[in-house]
Amino acid sequence: xxxxTPDRHLTVLDAPSNLGLRPLAPDTIPGCYKAPWALRNAGxxxxxxxxxxxxxxxPRYVATWEPGSGVRNGPxxxxxxxxxxxxxxxxxxxxxxxxxxxxxxxxxxxxxxxLRRSGRYGVAYxxxxxxxxxxxxxxxxxxxxxxxxxxxxGRGDDYLTDIDGLRPYVRDEDVIVIGVRDEEDLRDIADTGxxxxxxxxxxxxxxxxxxxxxxxxxxxxxxxADVLDPSVLSAVDSPTPGGLDAAQLTELIRGLVxxxxxxxxxxxxxxxxxDEDGSQAALLADILVAALT
Numbered sequence: 610x611x612x613x614t615p616d617r618h619l620t621v622l623d624a625p626s627n628l629g630l631r632p633l634a635p636d637t638i639p640g641c642y643k644a645p646w647a648l649r650n651a652g653x654x655x656x657x658x659x660x661x662x663x664x665x666x667x668p669r670y671v672a673t674w675e676p677g678s679g680v681r682n683g684p685x686x687x688x689x690x691x692x693x694x695x696x697x698x699x700x701x702x703x704x705x706x707x708x709x710x711x712x713x714x715x716x717x718x719x720x721x722x723x724l725r726r727s728g729r730y731g732v733a734y735x736x737x738x739x740x741x742x743x744x745x746x747x748x749x750x751x752x753x754x755x756x757x758x759x760x761x762x763g764r765g766d767d768y769l770t771d772i773d774g775l776r777p778y779v780r781d782e783d784v785i786v787i788g789v790r791d792e793e794d795l796r797d798i799a800d801t802g803x804x805x806x807x808x809x810x811x812x813x814x815x816x817x818x819x820x821x822x823x824x825x826x827x828x829x830x831x832x833x834a835d836v837l838d839p840s841v842l843s844a845v846d847s848p849t850p851g852g853l854d855a856a857q858l859t860e861l862i863r864g865l866v867x868x869x870x871x872x873x874x875x876x877x878x879x880x881x882x883x884d885e886d887g888s889q890a891a892l893l894a895d896i897l898v899a900a901l902t
Contacts, residue, residue, distance in 0.1 A: 619659035619901060620705030622696055623649075624875070626667035626689055628682040629715025629754035633846055638670055640882030641846070645710035647881040647890035648897075653710075656898045660705060665689075665696055667712075680766065681751050686715050687768050693719025694772075697873065698726065706866075708901070711877035714740055715753040718769065720829050720873055721761040721778035728826035730872060731783035733816060733865050734758060735858075736833040737849040739786050739794035739805070754878075758784070762803070783828070785819040787811060787861065788836035790851045808851050813864040820868060827870030832862065834879040834893060842892060844883035855896055862900035874901075 623645035630639040645664070654661055668685035680686065693709075697720045700707045709716060714736070724730035734740075743759040756765065762784065763770050763777030770776050781802035789795060790808050798805060804819050806812060820828040835845040838852035853861070865871060876897065884890055 617704055617706050619657050619708055620662050620700045620703075621654050621657065621659045621708045621710060622662040622700065623664035624667075624693055624709045624712045624716045624719065625664065626686075626712040626716055627670050628667055628686045628689065629713040629752055629757065630846060631681065631752045632672050638672065639713065639846065640880040641711065641713050641878055642667070642670075643881040644712065644876075644879040644890070647879065647884065647887060648710055648876075648894050650887065651891045651894035653894040653897060656894070657708070657901055659708065662696065662700060662705075665693055680753050680756075680769065683753070683766065683769060686718065686753050687772065689716075690718035690722055690769075691772060694723035694726065697723040701872070706871075707873035708897075709873070709875035711875055713754040714757045714831070714833055714877045716875060716877065717757045717761060717831055718778070720875065722772055722775065724827070724829060724872060725775045725778040726773065729783070729824060730779065731785075731820045731825050731828035732761070732779050733820055733828055733830045734784060734786045735788050735831060735836045735861065736786065737788055737835040737852055738791055738833075738847065739789050739798050739803075741794060741797045758786070758803075762801075783819065783825060785816050787816065788853060790849055809853055809857060811853065811857055811861045813861070813868075816865065817868055820865075821870055825870060827872040828868075829872055830862070830865050830874040832858075832874060832876045834876065842879075842889050844880050844889045845878045846880060855892060859896050859899045862896070866901060
């Protein structure tokens with residue numbers, strides 16, 4: 610199993626896709642594509658002592674969408690997932706521990722596909738929301754960032770969920786959602802086999818029971834910035850009260866990356882347009898540095 614060791618170095622890759630989000634207001638473009646720049650401006654790469662894998666430029670964002678027209682920017686998301694999967698696989702093959710700077714949560718498809726190509730992997734999903742919208746529980750789907758957990762577990766259009774004939778990229782029983790606090794989200798995943806730790810429950814023992822098992826080759830870590838309480842970090846598209854504080858998130862990430870099988874990590878949803886003085890990007894960078902070094 611792969612994890613951060615002296616011979617397995619942190620490697621930062623920017624994945625600045627906003628393809629999976631709806632506009633926050635008419636005639637606007639979601640600003641989370643700027644998050645890698647904001648984190649880099651806070652000195653993240655140098656402070657981590659990480660190798661720099663550069664940027665994977667996403668396709669053009671198209672804001673127009675209406676119910677019934679499928680997943681917003683869906684084909685572009687699928688194409689980007691293939692390219693991102695190749696990048697993640699290359700970093701891992703070279704002995705790196707990938708740290709992806711998003712972007713929105715739809716970038717999860719890339720590493721999920723990469724890891725599925727090489728074996729059976731789980732996911733630690735740190736998020737205020739389960740991101741589990743699909744046609745089985747909603748009249749329509751639109752923004753992939755609100756359905757990416759459904760997509761990686763095989764629920765959705767084939768061109769997104771069955772790339773290379775590998776559906777599902779992650780099995781339900783190999784996922785644990787940590788930090789979710791929306792009651793509707795909890796109902797949606799209640800009968801799926803997906804484990805969850807609500808609110809501020811960050812039991813590493815419970816997480817390891819899901820993620821460190823003989824059946825698994827390892828696991829990926831997804832960190833949505835909205836897992837933090839809005840009083841700590843509010844520069845996200847859907848701030849939700851009842852989240853973690855900075856120390857709790859640091860402790861959680863630190864514990865997860867030290868578990869056997871930790872295969873990489875992504876950070877998503879920070880929107881620098883909502884963080885005018887850069888203080889929230891600086892805080893998130895501080896958390897990542899404290900957790901990963």
